[in-house]
Amino acid sequence: xxxxxxxxxxxxxxxxxxxxxxxxxxxxxxxxxxxxxxxxxxxxxxxxxxxxxxxxxxxxxxxxxxxxxxxxxxxxxxxxxxxxxxxxxxxxxxxxxxxxxxxxxxxxxxxxxxxxxxxxxxxxxxxxxxxxxxxxxxxxxxxxxxxxxxxxxxxxxxxxxxxxxxxxxxxxxxxxxxxxxxxxxxxxxxxxxxxxxxxxxxxxxxx
Numbered sequence: 001x002x003x004x005x006x007x008x009x010x011x012x013x014x015x016x017x018x019x020x021x022x023x024x025x026x027x028x029x030x031x032x033x034x035x036x037x038x039x040x041x042x043x044x045x046x047x048x049x050x051x052x053x054x055x056x057x058x059x060x061x062x063x064x065x066x067x068x069x070x071x072x073x074x075x076x077x078x079x080x081x082x083x084x085x086x087x088x089x090x091x092x093x094x095x096x097x098x099x100x101x102x103x104x105x106x107x108x109x110x111x112x113x114x115x116x117x118x119x120x121x122x123x124x125x126x127x128x129x130x131x132x133x134x135x136x137x138x139x140x141x142x143x144x145x146x147x148x149x150x151x152x153x154x155x156x157x158x159x160x161x162x163x164x165x166x167x168x169x170x171x172x173x174x175x176x177x178x179x180x181x182x183x184x185x186x187x188x189x190x191x192x193x194x195x196x197x198x199x200x201x202x203x204x205x206x207x
Contacts, residue, residue, distance in 0.1 A: 126193035
């Protein structure tokens with residue numbers, strides 16, 4: 001049996017476009033994110049057409065430490081070198097952290113984030129991609145149902161999309177990307193359960 005998955009097949013595409021895929025998230029982080037969701041709505045600060053979006057507050061330092069280690073990766077340093085900072089010891093901080101409980105038919109329109117880097121952690125993918133592909137089988141460009149897309153430009157300035165076949169192989173994985181990179185999440189149609197992702201923004205500490 002092949003060990004290829006949609007997650008593995010996406011990694012090279014992400015890396016060559018300045019997006020860092022991360023295979024392993026420590027268990028203590030996953031446990032915290034699953035068990036400490038607040039009931040304080042975050043919708044008025046977010047672009048998503050999603051009813052249930054909630055913030056995390058007073059999260060433990062081990063989440064910050066994990067993220068700050070990862071943004072020193074060469075893929076992301078290429079971007080951060082363009083940013084001027086007056087702080088040398090710890091120039092970044094995790095400015096916000098929230099969870100998206102996305103239901104069937106809900107979506108995230110094209111948007112970008114504040115800060116320097118943003119991330120998406122995939123906690124639960126409730127659908128089977130094969131079922132999603134059957135919803136609009138006659139689409140000339142293939143199915144977009146349930147997909148995550150990033151919009152990037154090539155050397156000629158042409159805009160194109162990196163579309164990821166997000167499925168169960170993405171669970172407990174994450175991507176980190178420049179906060180100003182536009183992206184969107186298409187709706188899914190074939191599950192009554194929640195698609196659960198956690199996102200946040202890493203900002204520059206100029207104080």
